[in-house]
Amino acid sequence: MIKVAFQGEPGAFSEAAAFEHFGSDIATVPCETFDDVFAAVEAGMVAVGLVPIENSLGGSIHRNYDLLMRHSLSITAEHYLRVRHCLIGLPGAQLSDVKRVISHPQGLAQTEHWVRAQLPGVQSDPVHDTAGSVRMVRDAGDPALAAIASRRAADVYGMHILAEGIEDDAANYTRFLAIRPEQILPTGDAKTSLVFTVRHQPGSLFKALSVFALRDIDLTKIESRPLAGHAFEYLFYVDIVGSQSSDVVRRALDHLAEYAAMLRVLGSYPRHAPA
Amino acid sequence: MIKVAFQGEPGAFSEAAAFEHFGSDIATVPCETFDDVFAAVEAGMVAVGLVPIENSLGGSIHRNYDLLMRHSLSITAEHYLRVRHCLIGLPGAQLSDVKRVISHPQGLAQTEHWVRAQLPGVQSDPVHDTAGSVRMVRDAGDPALAAIASRRAADVYGMHILAEGIEDDAANYTRFLAIRPEQILPTGDAKTSLVFTVRHQPGSLFKALSVFALRDIDLTKIESRPLAGHAFEYLFYVDIVGSQSSDVVRRALDHLAEYAAMLRVLGSYPRHAPA
Numbered sequence A, B: 001m002i003k004v005a006f007q008g009e010p011g012a013f014s015e016a017a018a019f020e021h022f023g024s025d026i027a028t029v030p031c032e033t034f035d036d037v038f039a040a041v042e043a044g045m046v047a048v049g050l051v052p053i054e055n056s057l058g059g060s061i062h063r064n065y066d067l068l069m070r071h072s073l074s075i076t077a078e079h080y081l082r083v084r085h086c087l088i089g090l091p092g093a094q095l096s097d098v099k100r101v102i103s104h105p106q107g108l109a110q111t112e113h114w115v116r117a118q119l120p121g122v123q124s125d126p127v128h129d130t131a132g133s134v135r136m137v138r139d140a141g142d143p144a145l146a147a148i149a150s151r152r153a154a155d156v157y158g159m160h161i162l163a164e165g166i167e168d169d170a171a172n173y174t175r176f177l178a179i180r181p182e183q184i185l186p187t188g189d190a191k192t193s194l195v196f197t198v199r200h201q202p203g204s205l206f207k208a209l210s211v212f213a214l215r216d217i218d219l220t221k222i223e224s225r226p227l228a229g230h231a232f233e234y235l236f237y238v239d240i241v242g243s244q245s246s247d248v249v250r251r252a253l254d255h256l257a258e259y260a261a262m263l264r265v266l267g268s269y270p271r272h273a274p275a
Helices: A013-022 A034-042 A062-070 A105-110 A112-118 A130-140 A151-156 A204-213 A247-259 B013-022 B034-042 B062-070 B105-110 B112-118 B130-140 B151-156 B204-213 B247-259
Strands: A002-007 A026-031 A048-055 A074-082 A086-089 A100-103 A123-126 A145-149 A160-164 A173-180 A190-197 A219-227 A230-241 A262-270 B002-007 B026-031 B048-055 B074-082 B086-089 B100-103 B123-126 B145-149 B160-164 B173-180 B190-197 B219-227 B230-241 B262-270
Touching: A002 A013, A002 A034, A013 A026, A013 A048, A013 A074, A013 A151, A013 A173, A026 A034, A034 A048, A034 A062, A034 A173, A048 A062, A062 A173, A062 A190, A086 A130, A086 A151, A100 A105, A100 A130, A105 A112, A105 A123, A105 A145, A130 A145, A130 A151, A145 A151, A151 A160, A173 A262, A190 A247, A204 A219, A204 A230, A204 A247, A204 B204, A247 A262, B002 B013, B002 B034, B013 B026, B013 B048, B013 B074, B013 B151, B013 B173, B026 B034, B034 B048, B034 B062, B034 B173, B048 B062, B062 B173, B062 B190, B086 B130, B086 B151, B100 B105, B100 B130, B105 B112, B105 B123, B105 B130, B105 B145, B130 B145, B130 B151, B145 B151, B151 B160, B173 B262, B190 B247, B204 B219, B204 B230, B204 B247, B247 B262
Parallel strands: A002 A026, A002 A048, A074 A262, A100 A123, A100 A145, B002 B026, B002 B048, B074 B262, B100 B123, B100 B145
Antiparallel strands: A048 A173, A074 A173, A086 A145, A086 A160, A190 A230, A190 A262, A219 A230, A219 B219, B048 B173, B074 B173, B086 B145, B086 B160, B190 B230, B190 B262, B219 B230
């Protein structure tokens, strides 16, 4: 039974992603911060960590890119979780009982239209996290109070799902990365994630991307990020299709290393398609 | 006196950005949502709107890119605001009085280490927004309660700054865009923002970027974003150096329009350097 570290409380969306990805036969280890997840993997306290790296509505989670850069761990898998929000109340509570809704501000924001249409006039209050809001509903014991969180959070606290799939935008996916101390090079359909910098001059990114274009290697993500403390210098986050176990990818990365001021390959891993 | 719409309450960081950018001789118009800011500009109720588009820690604000795509408004300026958080209490309160801190979760997250070191054991509670947390401190009248917000929020509510510059990461900038119904083409040092899609095949982004590289046009931002409802298709956000008033930029954009499946030029505007 492998141990999987995630950030958040039991019932967090990250924990739901862990079960979806690794199956039910794992032991999940809740951590307070993303730093704690990386530290737990590095110290060998868990076999693997699972952290969110980007959301289709919220964008990239730079904090976790920073942590990937700071630690020598490898990405060994990706997983897209479709974020489905539930309205969760006490067992026996009805939708018509609800007078106040609590959740993480992101949960409130992503269900704002549904709540306004279905529960006109109810009060919405932010709390620290989605799973924690379900615990607060249980502890309050008040049928007028409801939480917005994952189905799993309702299970964890034995609470009742009043409505499911209440997110305003169905195209709400969070991409998670599994991180381990050692690389596991995939051989089938795979992606490789990298971070690099190039000297800042017109055409420098174009030249860097030529190492992939000339080899017909496809890109699935590219993002520039201003480098802290270096105005007008940039990090680039790039995901390419292919594994470091392939000669053509290895040659492209060698070629990029020649040209880039800094290059870090974060890992190769099997490609996951959003459900 | 021009009217400037922003999202949030009086004293929000967006309002602080409006005063920094336009000077003190403006009338700011608070709006509940980003949609309301765009609607106010489109309806001519205000001369200009100012919305955040990316933060150096949090990444791009996709919602505002979506709104730029949905409305026919032009970007006419950019402004980088250095996000400086203050701890704000009642007049006469001391740092040692503080037992509970409230703010938007982002304000709490960005000052977490400072609060833990300087105010060990205090309780942190999330509320809807930073400026609103200062209003709550005023209304509570309790010296044990403090808010984390902008200096401007303390001024708006006549509250006292207990500590300033308490953000953990000094490289905390938010980039704002000014939006107006009509283009104002700049002639000096400028940027142009665009959104485009290309057919998804290896090398297609590389070919698109060649229209800039071959003309020595510099990129200051690039980001791919999966297109909602089209798995494996992408929008690209790109900022280039130069104005549409320049022939070389116009030719590059014409060239890109030939190749891109969709191209939308969001505006040209004077370049602003972070302070």
